[in-house]
Amino acid sequence: MAVIALEGMKFFAHHGVYEEERILGGEYLVDVYIVADTGAAAAEDDLNKTVNYELIHTICDIEMGKASDLIENVLERIMMRIKENVNIIQQLTVKVTKLNPPLGGTVASASIESAFNFTTRCGRCNKGMVCYGDTSCWCNDFRIVHPRTTELVAEEHGSCVCPQCLDYYAG
Numbered sequence: 001m002a003v004i005a006l007e008g009m010k011f012f013a014h015h016g017v018y019e020e021e022r023i024l025g026g027e028y029l030v031d032v033y034i035v036a037d038t039g040a041a042a043a044e045d046d047l048n049k050t051v052n053y054e055l056i057h058t059i060c061d062i063e064m065g066k067a068s069d070l071i072e073n074v075l076e077r078i079m080m081r082i083k084e085n086v087n088i089i090q091q092l093t094v095k096v097t098k099l100n101p102p103l104g105g106t107v108a109s110a111s112i113e114s115a116f117n118f119t120t121r122c123g124r125c126n127k128g129m130v131c132y133g134d135t136s137c138w139c140n141d142f143r144i145v146h147p148r149t150t151e152l153v154a155e156e157h158g159s160c161v162c163p164q165c166l167d168y169y170a171g
């Protein structure tokens with residue numbers, strides 16, 4: 001298990017409910033902390049089995065580029081995108097900070113942070129596993145799992161099952 005951190009990623013963006021924020025834009029910082037099992041990646045020196053820093057930065061860049069009224073919405077989009085693209089996350093924390101918000105006085109920053117723990121147990125064999133519990137989960141990826149299989153598993157177990165147990169349904 002390892003904590004992967006990307007701190008102080010700086011972006012210029014146009015979020016906000018005020019016209020001046022939308023037109024002039026402002027500076028933002030994004031911090032991402034990912035707790036993941038990177039054992040396989042470390043042993044095999046394989047980038048595909050860990051978290052690709054460049055990918056995380058690209059996701060933040062793309063989502064920051066879409067103007068929202070609220071930074072809550074930006075935060076939500078960044079979290080969803082990271083989950084969709086990385087399937088080994090045990091805990092995910094994302095913080096979005098707006099520098100010098102237009103609040104009348106001198107305010108250095110305003111920020112919002114959200115954290116989730118995705119560790120759970122397989123509904124069939126009770127083994128520890130990661131499930132995001134929504135459509136961003138690997139178990140909802142129709143390229144890996146047939147939609148009918150996902151339905152069947154949900155009917156029988158009321159929750160997601162681990163990849164090994166999923167093989168039992170697929171095979």
Ligand SMILES: [Zn+2]
Nearest residue numbers: 122125162165
């Ligand atoms: Zn299982």
Ligand SMILES: [Zn+2]
Nearest residue numbers: 131137139160
């Ligand atoms: Zn799942």
